[in-house]
Every structure is written in C-alpha cells, then in structure tokens.
Amino acid sequence: MIDPKNFGTVACIGVGLVGCAWAVVFARAGFAVNIHDADAAVLEAAPGRIRLQLDALSDQGLVDEPPSVVAGRVRVVASLEEAVRNAVYVQESILEKADLKRALLEQLEPLDDGRRIIGSSTSGIPASAFASGLRISDRVLVVHPVNPPSLIPLVELVPSPDTGADALNFARELMLACDQSPITVRREIDGFVLNRLQAVLLREAWALVKDGIASVEDIDKTVRDGLGWRWSFMGPFETIDLNAVGGVADYARRLGPLYQRIAASRDHSDSWDAELIAEVEAQRRKLLPQAQLRERSHWRDLRLMAFALHARSGRE
Amino acid sequence: MIDPKNFGTVACIGVGLVGCAWAVVFARAGFAVNIHDADAAVLEAAPGRIRLQLDALSDQGLVDEPPSVVAGRVRVVASLEEAVRNAVYVQESILEKADLKRALLEQLEPLDDGRRIIGSSTSGIPASAFASGLRISDRVLVVHPVNPPSLIPLVELVPSPDTGADALNFARELMLACDQSPITVRREIDGFVLNRLQAVLLREAWALVKDGIASVEDIDKTVRDGLGWRWSFMGPFETIDLNAVGGVADYARRLGPLYQRIAASRDHSDSWDAELIAEVEAQRRKLLPQAQLRERSHWRDLRLMAFALHARSGRE
Numbered sequence: 001m002i003d004p005k006n007f008g009t010v011a012c013i014g015v016g017l018v019g020c021a022w023a024v025v026f027a028r029a030g031f032a033v034n035i036h037d038a039d040a041a042v043l044e045a046a047p048g049r050i051r052l053q054l055d056a057l058s059d060q061g062l063v064d065e066p067p068s069v070v071a072g073r074v075r076v077v078a079s080l081e082e083a084v085r086n087a088v089y090v091q092e093s094i095l096e097k098a099d100l101k102r103a104l105l106e107q108l109e110p111l112d113d114g115r116r117i118i119g120s121s122t123s124g125i126p127a128s129a130f131a132s133g134l135r136i137s138d139r140v141l142v143v144h145p146v147n148p149p150s151l152i153p154l155v156e157l158v159p160s161p162d163t164g165a166d167a168l169n170f171a172r173e174l175m176l177a178c179d180q181s182p183i184t185v186r187r188e189i190d191g192f193v194l195n196r197l198q199a200v201l202l203r204e205a206w207a208l209v210k211d212g213i214a215s216v217e218d219i220d221k222t223v224r225d226g227l228g229w230r231w232s233f234m235g236p237f238e239t240i241d242l243n244a245v246g247g248v249a250d251y252a253r254r255l256g257p258l259y260q261r262i263a264a265s266r267d268h269s270d271s272w273d274a275e276l277i278a279e280v281e282a283q284r285r286k287l288l289p290q291a292q293l294r295e296r297s298h299w300r301d302l303r304l305m306a307f308a309l310h311a312r313s314g315r316e
Numbered sequence: 317m318i319d320p321k322n323f324g325t326v327a328c329i330g331v332g333l334v335g336c337a338w339a340v341v342f343a344r345a346g347f348a349v350n351i352h353d354a355d356a357a358v359l360e361a362a363p364g365r366i367r368l369q370l371d372a373l374s375d376q377g378l379v380d381e382p383p384s385v386v387a388g389r390v391r392v393v394a395s396l397e398e399a400v401r402n403a404v405y406v407q408e409s410i411l412e413k414a415d416l417k418r419a420l421l422e423q424l425e426p427l428d429d430g431r432r433i434i435g436s437s438t439s440g441i442p443a444s445a446f447a448s449g450l451r452i453s454d455r456v457l458v459v460h461p462v463n464p465p466s467l468i469p470l471v472e473l474v475p476s477p478d479t480g481a482d483a484l485n486f487a488r489e490l491m492l493a494c495d496q497s498p499i500t501v502r503r504e505i506d507g508f509v510l511n512r513l514q515a516v517l518l519r520e521a522w523a524l525v526k527d528g529i530a531s532v533e534d535i536d537k538t539v540r541d542g543l544g545w546r547w548s549f550m551g552p553f554e555t556i557d558l559n560a561v562g563g564v565a566d567y568a569r570r571l572g573p574l575y576q577r578i579a580a581s582r583d584h585s586d587s588w589d590a591e592l593i594a595e596v597e598a599q600r601r602k603l604l605p606q607a608q609l610r611e612r613s614h615w616r617d618l619r620l621m622a623f624a625l626h627a628r629s630g631r632e
Contacts, residue, residue, distance in 0.1 A: 124574065146542045146543075146545075152541070152542060152545055153541045153542075154537060154538060154541040154542030154543075156538070181537050181541035181542075183530060183534035183535075183537050183538055184530065184531075184534060185529060185530055186528055186529055186530065187527075187528070187529055189529055190574065190577055190578055190581065191574060191575075191578045193524060193529065193530050193534070193535060193538050194538050194542050194543060195574070195575075195578070196520055196524070196578050197517055197520055197521065197535075197538060197539065197543060198543055198552070198575075199520075199574070199575035199578040199579055200516040200517055200519070200520040200578065200579055200582075201513055201516055201517050201552055202552055202556070202575055203516070203575055203576070203579040204512055204513055204515075204516040205513065205552055205553065208509060208512070211503075211505075212502060212503070213501060213502055213503055213505055213509065214499060214500065214501055214502065214509050215500075216553045218499035218500060218509070219499075219509060219513075219551065219552070219553060220550065220551025220552065220553045220554050221470065221497050221499050221551060222470060222472070222499055222509050222510050222513060222551070223513065223547045223551040223552055224547065224548065224549060224550060224551040225468070225469045225470040225497035226462045226468060226469075226470030226497075226510050227462075227470075227510060227513060227514055227547070228544060228547040228548035228549075228551070229462075229468055229548060229620060229623050229627075230616070230620070231539045231540065231543070231544040231547065231548070232540065232544035232545060232547070232548035232623065233540060233544075233619045233623065234536065234540060234616065234619075235535065235536025235537065235538070235539040235540040235544070236514070236517055236518055236521055236535070236536065236539055237521065237532045237535060237536045237596070237600060238536050238600075238603075238604075240518070241600050241604065241609070242609065242612060242613050242616050247597065247600065247601070247606060247609055248593075248596055248597055248600045249593050249594070249596070249597040252588050252593045252596070252597075253593070256587060256588045256593075257587065258440065258506065258507060258511070258515070259507075259511075259514075259515035259518055259519055260519070260584065260586075260587050260588070261506055262506055262507045262511070262512050262515040262516065263515055263516055263519040263582075263584040264584040264585060265506065266516075266579075266584075268576065268579040268580035268582075269580060270576075271572060271573065271576050272568050272572045272576070277564075277565050277568045277569065277572075278565070280553070280564055280565070280568070281563065281564055281565040281568075284553060284554075284557050284563065284564045285563070287554075288554075288557065290563060293557070293558065293563055296558060297558050300546070300550065300558050303549045303550075303630055304545060304546070306626070306629070306630060307545055307548065307549065307626070310622070310623070310626040311545075313622070314619055314622060
C-alpha cells in the first residue's frame, strides 16, 4: 500500500465539480494536494467548493479529521508547472474533449520527471485517443470516478494499449490508499464497464415505457424497491450465485435460456426518438417539476451520504 | 386503503419458502392468515419457518409487535376448502408448473364466493397460461414478489387479458396495506419487468467476462460500489433525471446515442455456453467456496435486513 506520509504530492488539474471532489478524496486520505485550473475564475472558486463538500461530509460523520485540517492540505497553484513540480500523480479533470486533453499532455511532457503517473477522469474518451505517441504515454491511463468520488467509491481504471503495468498498479494502489474501490477495465471499450451496464438497463427501461408495459415511476420502483437492494451490497453475480442451491452455474443453466430470450427480444437499432423522450420527460416532470430538480439533487446527495454511512457499517 | 380489521382472512396456499414469507407479510400487516399445502410435511414445517422469519425480523427491529402476536394470526388448515372458506384473497405459491396451477384453480372454482381474488406468486408463467376459460378468470392475476417478500417490498402485479380492473385495484390496495411496493406490468411479457431489467444487465455482465474485459469480481464491484448506490434509493430514471442540468430529456439527447451504440454492439443470439459458465463458476468459487454458500446466504439475509432498516429511515 502507498503510504501518504512518504508519498509527496498529488496534483488535481481541472477543478470543476469532479476535480474538487477528487481534491477532497486525496486530501481526506492524507495527501498534499496542489490544485490548478487554466480558468482563473474556476480555480478561485475551488477552495470554497472543496470546503463546502468537506463540511457536508463532516456533518454526516464521513470525515475523521476536522474539515479545516483536511482543507489545509489543499494548495491553490496558479501555474501548471508549479502545480505538478513535486507531484508523483496527476488527476486530470478538464473538459471532455480529446484535443484539450492532448494539449494538456503536451504541456506536461516537458515537465516530466520520468516517473509521474497521469490519470484522466474522462467518462468516455479512451486514453489512446489523446495519449499515444508521447514520451509519457506508458504512464497515462483513464481513472474514471463516479460523480462525486468523494462519496461513491467505484473508480474504473482503463489502460490504453500504451499504458505500462507499473502505472496501472500504481493507480490501483493509490485508489486503495484513498479508500476508493478500483476495478480494471482490461481493454478500451465504449462506455467502459459502468456505463455499459447502465446503458443496457436503461435501454430496456426506455423500451418498456415505449411499449406501454410499465410507467417510468413503476420501473424506478422495480429497481429501487427490488433489484437495487441486493445489487447495492453484492453486485449482480453474487446475487445470482446465492439465488440457486447449486450456485451460479446452476442458476445459469436454469435461467440462461429465459435471459437470452429476453435480451434477444429487442432490436437495438432504434434510437430514443423525440416522441419517446417527450413521453419520459412528461412522466418525470409530473413526478418532479423542473423547478424542484435542484432541491431534489440536494436530497440525493444527503441520501448518498446516508448510504455511505450505511455501507461503511456493513464492511467486512 | 384496505382496513385489516374489517377485512377478514387471507389464505396462503403453498407454504414453501415464498409462501411462508407471504404469511409473514400478511400477518405482520394485521390480517388473519390461513395457510395450507397439499404436502402435509411442508404444511407441518411451515409454522416453525414462519416463526424463525418473524424472530429474525424482530431481532433487527423490523416488526412492531411481539413475534408471538403476529404468529398467532396464522392458522394451519389441513383442507383447501376450509383454508379458503372465509378468505377474500388467496396467495398461491405452489410449484412453478402451469398444469399444477391450473389444477388448483379448478379446485378453487367450485369454492368460489363470487368476489375472492387470487394472486399467483409465479415469477415466470403468465396468468393467461393457467387461468383462462374459468368462471373466476377475471379475478386471477400474477402477484409476483421478490424473495423474500417479508424483506423486499417490490411486488409485480401482472393482469392477464381476462383480469378485471377491480381485481387489479384490489391487489394493489392489499399490497399497499401490507407496506409492500406494488407496480403494474400492463401486459404479459417474458420476465415481467424486474427480470427483464435483471436479464439485460446480466447478459452484458456475462459478455464482458467472456470478452475478457473485466473479472466477475470487478463487475460486482462496479454495481455494488458504484451504480447500485443511486439505484437503491432512486431507480434508473430518477438517477439520470438528476444527472443533467436540464433533466432527463437533456440527458437522453446527450447520452442516448452512446447507449444505443453500446446496446447495439451485442449479438444476443448466443447462449451462455458450458465454457463460459465454467469460467464464471470458477471465478465465483475462488471468491466463495461452494461450502460457504449457505453461510454467505445467511450474511445476505442480515444485510437485507440492515438495508431494510436503512431504507425505512430514508422514507419520505
């Protein structure tokens, strides 16, 4: 395991919502954190954002030290060069554009110290699309969080074909040292793992609404009051492994044919057309008016914190 | 809402694991419950099973009355005729075979009082496959729980084309009176809603293992430490509605094309072949040896109860 005390500094480059949450993650774990953003206004707003997140976490008992102590590890740095100078790890959370990410790497290359690892927060752009052909390519990979990483532990590590095994191992150890839950996506693939699983469930959910089989509200209930319970502490494989006397193979032989039939019953060539989007939107706005979206997002964050506390209590 | 005090009696016919859990659900809500099983040994074992479930729930603070009071509402009845005599609702939880379910309905028809509703616990057989062409067809529907219904609130109500609106409404009110979470599956469809959503996610999960993209353990982590958090208190539609500034329509326009591409990237004609099943099984048995399946199932039940308490605290 990486020891924060002997580790030096992490740099968070790009400190919008995701970058600020990363700063909380690293500082909370004990790392010194340099934050930097090419946009001076964004950089100026960051310490306030970070402090707000820390205070909210502290209110719910989710930070062990006083927020001021954790916030005290975060240093605002106006120049990129200065921000990365002592950093052995850079978490990049700039805009989701491959050319901007490439440009940043080209700025970082001459500042390289021969060992620095760079993780990108991108949710959809593979590292090979912006990191190949550089001297530092073997030390760049995707380190994709669920938003916000300060609350939700999962992190997808996605190496490009250029990424070295050492860089991947370093990123995994670093995430474990921060109490995150890293998984490895062994090859670059559309949506990585998390969004692929989300995508197929959403596609079926939208199709059920389109076909008039169930309402948006009832589909949410199906997951919230049913499927989501086991998934929230076991995941789908352990769920089925414990759902048949003989374990997962027994389950697969009994239910595999039904699941194959269900999956094959859909033609995935269709897009969500304007009419269907309007239908789903209308059903959601009836349940939650547009004006209450922000308030409900606050409620969601409180529920996520309550869930974090609950999950912590169940850890083996 | 149905008032248990003025409601009379519910009959649970078939009292294996699912039927016993149903007896707990009805008795806990205050209903008098007659239990019956064609297999005398199963019937004899049922009160002990019911009491075990009640004691476990009570230990976790999930029953408001003493277990003996709740168990006192359950009466073992040796004859089917006697079991349904005063019942305005029958919950059928016998074996998953259409011909057996049909035979039971044919026994119940001459015992009909002209208003009794019959709900089947079947997870996969539509009511039209065993309930049509009877005098009571309009009062039969599927009332499919997640196992065990005494812990997990979701219940799928699936009317057949013969089911009357009154029967559907009655079943919904009854489930609400029992503090379950009923949803309506408006037309009979393979897997109803819950297993369709589970099916598509599992199909993608298995395909990711087959392609070597991620391990069984990492896919479970992706849901358990990531996706499952929001789903466990919001469901998938509310999750995306709150994940874009403009709500669900905004989200759909931005991410719809990616999700369409992901869903369309799979050919669902393949089955889970023996080799793939062996691979998943091997990965699971490394994480959890066969000999520990039973012990882990007990852990799961404790986690489900802890989750039930947690979910209860967050109810609006």
